[in-house]
Amino acid sequence: MSLLTIEQLTAGYGKLVVLRDVNLTVDEGQFVAILGPNGSGKSTLVKSVFSMTDIVAGSIEMDSRSLIGLPTESISQHGIAYVPQRENIFSSMTIRENLLLAVRHLDSPKAEAALRDAFELFPILEERQEQGAGQLSGGERQMLAIAIGWLARPRLMLLDEPSAGLAPSLVKDVFRLLRRLCEAGITLAVVEQNARSILRWCDYAYVLREGEIAFQGTSEEILADEETVKGYLGVSPAVESLLH
Ligand code: ADP
Ligand code: MG
Numbered sequence: 001m002s003l004l005t006i007e008q009l010t011a012g013y014g015k016l017v018v019l020r021d022v023n024l025t026v027d028e029g030q031f032v033a034i035l036g037p038n039g040s041g042k043s044t045l046v047k048s049v050f051s052m053t054d055i056v057a058g059s060i061e062m063d064s065r066s067l068i069g070l071p072t073e074s075i076s077q078h079g080i081a082y083v084p085q086r087e088n089i090f091s092s093m094t095i096r097e098n099l100l101l102a103v104r105h106l107d108s109p110k111a112e113a114a115l116r117d118a119f120e121l122f123p124i125l126e127e128r129q130e131q132g133a134g135q136l137s138g139g140e141r142q143m144l145a146i147a148i149g150w151l152a153r154p155r156l157m158l159l160d161e162p163s164a165g166l167a168p169s170l171v172k173d174v175f176r177l178l179r180r181l182c183e184a185g186i187t188l189a190v191v192e193q194n195a196r197s198i199l200r201w202c203d204y205a206y207v208l209r210e211g212e213i214a215f216q217g218t219s220e221e222i223l224a225d226e227e228t229v230k231g232y233l234g235v236s237p238a239v240e241s242l243l244h
Helices: 042-049 072-079 095-102 108-121 125-127 136-152 170-181 195-199 219-224 226-235 237-243
Strands: 001-011 016-027 031-035 052-060 082-085 156-160 186-189 204-209 211-217
Touching: 001 042, 016 031, 016 052, 016 186, 016 211, 031 042, 031 195, 042 052, 042 072, 042 156, 042 186, 042 219, 072 082, 082 125, 082 136, 095 108, 095 136, 095 156, 108 125, 108 136, 108 170, 125 136, 136 156, 136 170, 170 186, 170 195, 195 204, 195 219, 204 219, 211 219
Parallel strands: 031 186, 031 204, 082 156, 156 186
Antiparallel strands: 001 016, 001 052, 204 211
16 A cells, blocks of 8 residues: 655756656555665655655645645654754764654653663664764764654654765665664665665665656566666666676
8 A cells, every 4th residue: 555655746946846757656564765866856855755845746645645735844743754864863962862852742751661662673872872972973873863763653764865974884784774664664765875785675666867767666676677777877876886
């Protein structure tokens, strides 16, 4: 069953049209990757779901309810969490303070219980909980950002390049964790540059090129068709990693 349905979306910033006629569906329980070279509109697509772009035409629905025109702050009420690429944690606060902020609507016992659940999924955060978030390594920082999103108990998480700037072994850790979240019932749509890596973990992928969906398919379909991937992804880090 489809959870997020984007149809014929044309969107951008003011007069600049970035996305044209984009169709994308994320089914309940699916782990979907959104790939494509730099500047192809991946972040714009994710931001459109959160009313952070100007929508020219098309529809965006969560559970058959339109999200278009809703204020950004209210989108989370529809069970969607956003983990942006940058500024996704508060560096001046400790890990624990960051996590508590994410559950500030809960009373103290419930907040503590939520943190205990989070520490099961993200054990590294428990060890470091009193540490300043600004001192975390890139990988730990991403784990914290994902944990903050997860604490909202969303049905759908949208993540923008969660592996950006991470060493290959950490990239794998992040994707393994995402797979675990998916197995635990959270539907995922993840923007990625590390195409080759994420195709081993996701179920389905869309490839954007110049604001349009150039190709889509299961990981197997995309990996099996090297020529298509080469042609559609162009010269980008994503392609580099796919082909070597
Ligand atoms: P990607 O995430 O695939 O690298 P983006 O969605 O960030 O691509 O950007 C797509 C296009 O939109 C680029 O040409 C970029 O310059 C432009 N763009 C992105 N953000 C803004 C913005 N806030 N205002 C105007 N143009 C933007
Ligand atoms: Mg981007």
